[in-house]
Amino acid sequence: MTDSRPVPSGTDADGGVKAVLHWYLRRSRQTLRWKLEGLTERQLRMPMTPTGTNLLGVLKHVASVEVGYFTECMGRPTSIEVPWFADDAEPNEDMYATAEESVQWIMELADRCAAEADEAIEALDLDAPGRVPWWSQPDVTLGRLLTHMVDEYARHLGHVDIVRELLDGQAGHTTAHSNLPSGHGADDEQWWMDYTARLRQIAEQF
Incomplete structure (x- = not known):
């Protein structure tokens, strides 16, 4: 199947590539949020695979990964704390919301992460240097991280598609x-x- 929706214009070398990658990133965020709409809190938190995949956890994970890449890894300040990535955090703590982390809190966290990420993307050039210390080749550019995050969302949106269909039969890309x-x-x-x-x-x- 092919996606018949229009693709953003501007893929030349004068900055258009960044606009296209950013467009796909924003579209992925919107699709993920839509997949969480209309469900009960129990459904949003329910682990649906043997490894615990759940919708609210996926949102928590990708949002906090995204803000880390586009702020700290690009040498920019951030106001967002992600203690679930600390060395002493529980394994996989970024992949679920604790009982104390409400649905509204996770949604607001995702909004804040997206806002800080967008601010960085808009301010930096594609070849702006960054560093991801835990990667085997840590020196990166904004373009590399944009591509990585589009891929990251794509992978997790595949998980979300299946989990949502298992929960209530809802399927499809967008409404x-x-x-x-x-x-x-x-x-x-x-x-x-x-x-x-x-x-x-x-x-x-x-």
């Missing part, structure tokens, strides 16, 4: 553009039941 097949009955619940049954029948042959 305005599902990116799922339509026509010939493909927008009908029975069509999908028959489709998955056919795939299951094929798989059972092996």
Whole structure:
């Protein structure tokens, strides 16, 4: 399937590439937030895989990773504390919200992280130098980190797509553009039941 929505213009070497990467980053943030809408707090926190993947935790993780890359790793100040990344933090503490961390608090954290990240991205050139001490090749540029964060969101949005579908059957890219097949009955619940049954029948042959 292909995404039929328009892609931002301006991919030449005079700064347009940064605008495009930033556009994809912002779109990924919006898609992630949409995937969390309309669910109960229990659903948002519920681990849905053997390794504990949950929707609210994914938001906490990507937001705090993002602000770290675009502020501290780019030599810029930040007002946001992320103690779940400290050396003495519990393993995987960035991948779930504690009982004391409310849904509203996580949402506001994500907004603050995005705002500081955007401020850095807008202020710096693509070739602005940075450093990620825990990477094997720590010297980076803003362009490298922008590309990395677009990839980071893409990976976790795949997780979120599946988790949301398991929770309540909601699927698709956005409310305005599902990116799922339509026509010939493909927008009908029975069509999908028959489709998955056919795939299951094929798989059972092996």
